[in-house]
Ligand SMILES: Nc1ncnc2c1ncn2[C@@H]1O[C@H](COP(=O)(O)OP(=O)(O)O)[C@@H](O)[C@H]1O
């Protein structure tokens with residue numbers, strides 16, 4: 233489902249060049265639930281951004297759903313992000329001006345879908361994270377855990393094959409974190425979604441099928 | 454798709470009350486001022502009412518005589534002798550008129566002094582200028598020639614002297630002379646100075662005819678062509694006849710300068726008084742446009758600033774939308790539309806404010822007898838202003854926003 237061959241990424245600032253990813257090759261199979269672990273600054277987010285096509289590797293090749301990514305221009309990359317990938321961020325990144333329902337509908341705006349169908353799919357996704365009663369609320373009226381559930385609903389509303397979660401429980405207490413893990417487990421088991429999750433928490437990582445460890449931009453076995 | 458963006462924009466604007474208020478304030482006040490100014494300029498350049506034939510006439514309102522070209526000179530209004538010699542024999546105009554400039558006269562009613570502006574005119578004056586008669590009629594050629602003591606007065610003057618009763622056939626005593634009122638006309642805005650006055654009496658209703666020999670001072674001329682196309686031919690004939698005109702004392706005053714001007718040229722000459730050169734109409738046009746643009750630039754820059762600072766606030770929204778598959782064009786459409794909707798609402802408010810202030814200016818009498826009107830040219834100006842605002846203040850920030858890198862945007866940096 234996701235394949236990276238000799239991926240390399242370095243950042244240049246005025247004075248120094250940081251190598252965030254160094255020659256990483258990786259294969260994540262369809263329906264797999266994988267966690268990525270490693271110390272802060274080792275390149276986990278960089279790897280996630282490259283898998284999510286938000287960032288372009290300096291060198292190397294990436295395949296999403298057996299499709300080789302050739303070009304990173306807007307026109308070719310936006311539909312792949314829209315249809316194949318769903319993101320969950322550490323700090324939720326909900327749009328405060330929009331209601332829960334509108335936030336969840338967001339990815340569908342960039343598809344050719346009628347307003348009615350959008351609404352139906354959004355309500356279905358909200359139902360999956362058990363927030364039906366909150367559909368008309370605004371994000372700042374919700375707890376952190378609820379906000380992250382809205383973010384999950386948004387990520388799954390378009391039924392993507394891949395779910396990318398960068399420290400999804402990092403800003404939550406353990407009870408809320410476990411709720412989120414339960415939802416991810418469910419998506420993995422019942423919907424066969426491929427999930428890649430960055431986490432610092434060993435216990436949560438143990439619940440996934442495979443742990444990928446990164447150190448200083450490189451994979452460790 | 455468009456409907457989605459419009460709904461989205463309305464939701465955002467409703468949630469961001471302070472931002473919406475500031476933007477609307479900026480837009481509506483600017484539009485109001487622009488509407489007022491264009492309506493005023495439009496009203497002066499293309500006057501309605503008595504001067505509604507202004508596209509067909511030229512006014513001669515200034516002249517100068519000098520000892521040599523560039524020498525010592527005197528400059529004032531033309532005199533009757535000069536106008537009579539130059540414009541009366543003209544062949545291109547359909548009509549020519551000579552009339553005095555306004556002079557202040559006083560009358561009394563119940564021991565109270567009433568001041569009025571009086572013009573002495575010939576009978577053609579009433580054919581060139583289209584006064585709206587409430588009652589009665591203008592004076593005839595015979596009445597004008599014989600110097601009958603008859604008068605046409607404005608609605609306002611009629612009310613001051615005779616209250617609400619009909620002024621017709623009543624006797625009006627001003628400046629020590631009595632006139633029989635034969636007509637009452639609607640008030641004329643002071644900004645239409647070719648026509649404006651309170652009382653009009655025949656040129657020769659005057660004991661002395663000494664004015665007929667005076668070259669300079671106290672008079673104006675109007676010459677009117679049959680069609681607007683003939684105005685330039687009329688102007689050349691005027692210049693030819695002016696060149697042929699000799700001052701009665703040609704040794705002393707060999708040079709006589711004057712000009713026949715369109716309405717716009719009359720205005721251009723108000724602030725550039727050199728009679729020797731052609732009126733600076735181009736400069737006036739550019740001046741008006743530049744002033745308007747400068748005036749609009751300030752609030753526009755303000756709005757651009759406001760919108761850009763909102764980019765920071767909405768960086769994460771842009772990051773999210775891009776992560777979930779929005780293309781730059783989607784984001785540009787979204788933000789531009791949001792801004793256009795905002796400017797349109799501001800436009801409607803500005804329009805209402807303009808109508809309201811026009812009403813209050815008319816009622817207050819700051820500009821005597823001036824009534825504003827909004828025609829299609831003023832409307833066109835207003836719509837251009839709205840587009841100018843909407844596109845400039847929204848377009849640049851929208852473009853900048855759409856180009857943000859999603860990772861940086863999610864981190865909240867540009
Ligand atoms: N935009 C950037 N510019 C410069 N350096 C960056 C940028 N993003 C990340 N880095 C650097 O790349 C390395 C990996 O960062 P990141 O992938 O965010 O680590 P992690 O998520 O594992 O904590 C770090 O050293 C970080 O400082």
Ligand SMILES: [Mg+2]
Nearest residue numbers: 276277278398
């Ligand atoms: Mg990170």
